[in-house]
Amino acid sequence: MSIRRLFLNLLIAAVPVTLVWLLLTPFYNRFLTVAAGNLLHLIESPDLTDLVPAAEDPTYDRILRRDFPPSRRAVYSLQLNDVHFHFLLLAALFLAVPGVPWRRRLANLGWASLIAVFFHLLLIVAWVKFALATQLGDWSLEHYGAFARNFYGLGKHLLDLPIKLAFPLALWVGFYWPLLDPREKR
Amino acid sequence: MSPIEILRRPEPPDRELFHSPLFATHVSLALLGYAAFVVAADYGFLFPARNYRPAKIPAMARSKSRPAEEAAKPADRTGSRRREVTFLVVFLVLLAGGFTVLSINAVNDRVVEPFTAGVARASGALLDWIGQDVTLRGTVIENRRFAVNIRNGCNGVETVVIFVSAVLAFPAPWRARLVGLVLGVVAIQAVNLVRVAALFLTGVYLPDFFRSSHTVVWQSVVILFGVLLWIFWASRFAAPRGSRAEAA
Numbered sequence: 001m002s003i004r005r006l007f008l009n010l011l012i013a014a015v016p017v018t019l020v021w022l023l024l025t026p027f028y029n030r031f032l033t034v035a036a037g038n039l040l041h042l043i044e045s046p047d048l049t050d051l052v053p054a055a056e057d058p059t060y061d062r063i064l065r066r067d068f069p070p071s072r073r074a075v076y077s078l079q080l081n082d083v084h085f086h087f088l089l090l091a092a093l094f095l096a097v098p099g100v101p102w103r104r105r106l107a108n109l110g111w112a113s114l115i116a117v118f119f120h121l122l123l124i125v126a127w128v129k130f131a132l133a134t135q136l137g138d139w140s141l142e143h144y145g146a147f148a149r150n151f152y153g154l155g156k157h158l159l160d161l162p163i164k165l166a167f168p169l170a171l172w173v174g175f176y177w178p179l180l181d182p183r184e185k186r
Numbered sequence: 187m188s189p190i191e192i193l194r195r196p197e198p199p200d201r202e203l204f205h206s207p208l209f210a211t212h213v214s215l216a217l218l219g220y221a222a223f224v225v226a227a228d229y230g231f232l233f234p235a236r237n238y239r240p241a242k243i244p245a246m247a248r249s250k251s252r253p254a255e256e257a258a259k260p261a262d263r264t265g266s267r268r269r270e271v272t273f274l275v276v277f278l279v280l281l282a283g284g285f286t287v288l289s290i291n292a293v294n295d296r297v298v299e300p301f302t303a304g305v306a307r308a309s310g311a312l313l314d315w316i317g318q319d320v321t322l323r324g325t326v327i328e329n330r331r332f333a334v335n336i337r338n339g340c341n342g343v344e345t346v347v348i349f350v351s352a353v354l355a356f357p358a359p360w361r362a363r364l365v366g367l368v369l370g371v372v373a374i375q376a377v378n379l380v381r382v383a384a385l386f387l388t389g390v391y392l393p394d395f396f397r398s399s400h401t402v403v404w405q406s407v408v409i410l411f412g413v414l415l416w417i418f419w420a421s422r423f424a425a426p427r428g429s430r431a432e433a434a
Contacts, residue, residue: 003418010414031213085402089410110220117217154286161339162285163278166348169413170274177270180356180420 001179002098009096017091026058029080033061036124049128063128076131083127083164084120087113090168097176108175119167123159130156273355280351288343299325302341305375309336309382318386327382332389334382342378345412346371352416358424366419370412377411 030053037051048067054060054077063076094109133144133152140149173180287293306325313320313327320329325336353366381404389396 001417001421003414003421006417007414010410035213079401081398082401085406086409088402088406089413092410093413114217114220154289157289158282158285161344162281162347165344165409166277166281166351168409169348169352169416170277172413173270173277174274177273178266180417181266181269 005098006096009098010092013092013095014088017088017095021085021088021091025081025084028084029053029059029061032080032083032120032124036061036121036128039121039125040128043125049132051124051128061124063131065132076128076135078124078127078131080124083123084116086164086167087116090116090171093168093172094175097179099179100176112171112175115171116167119164123164126152126156126159269357273357277351277355280354281348284347284351285344288347294338298338298341298343301343302336302338305341305378305382306336308379309386312379312383313386316383318390320386327386329390332386332393334386334389336382340378340382340385342375342381342408345374345378345408348409349374349412349416353419356416356420356424358420362419362424366416366423370415370419373415374408374412378408381408 033051033053040049040051041047046067048065050064050066051061052064054062059081060077060079062074063078064073065075066073068075090112091109094112095105097105129152133140133149144152288298302325306322306327310320310322310327313329318329320327327334327336349370350367353363353370356363358366385396385400385404388399392399
């Protein structure tokens, strides 16, 4: 594999990928809000948590608890762009691979994007559970045990930092390992 | 509405439709349809099989040293798949282990915080050198117009851990790993220094762009740099001696 070609392709791919990401982000944020909200309704018991876009900045989602007094109902917020910005890296890396037909690159990117969507939903749910289990002071202590607080805290930490940041690399390796495998180069 | 108009909108369109559970159902069904399309494409139902097979094993198929048929032996593919899975498992374990260790309070206080303070000092020196006249308070860099706090996530440690995990997980001689680790970590920290300085200058001169520059642009640049560095190392330096000429 030509690294120079890969680098040049990355620079070229970065422009359309960024433009597409900017154009789709408002719609994708909306989809994530609705889909992750519905996922929460499915898995929570009792079902009392809502996700809504923040009025002052729709790139943020507010986590609402229906059992809280109206003035304290918004308990936490998370930035959605931060959840899926790694798609820029993912798409640029997948489109930039030299020596692979375009049709193949697009099919691989399709697979990777699909996996990314499910990862984003999982990450948002992890954020919500982390907020409820660890960020609400006495309420968190009352409703979540020590194991649950550590589980959701570490889970969100691992999903939001190492796994999210290494996600493009791991998927790229999963799809294009033969380009790197030393034994196949011999 | 043109794309430019959408980009200029202060906030994304918020239609009543988006709040409907039916909308989510439709989008989910569309996603499933999309998934079915990708699966079909992947298994060659939509495209001729000849477009599929060479791309699956590009490095082997393009090799001039032996015929593609020989390169595509099932036993070879099984071995390659095993090495790939081993790499991914070891990589993810090292990654999760590394970040778990870094999240322990004692490690954070005794290792990460002093390192972050060092990053702040180096960035402050760089900004002073280019005439920003900054002062340092712990991990906070400030001048008359702007202040920035270097925190976890801005110290380049995440990219370093990803790079180190990938280098250690890749099947390569230890000497190549050692060289890759030392040079890679130095290079990533150098790029991170540029990132901190650039973000500070963005805050001073283009404050409206600071947030997106911080969360999206420079984070992507630093991680992409780490990923490219690893791909470069894996394909050039980690390969067995006899294969380098061919790989180049």
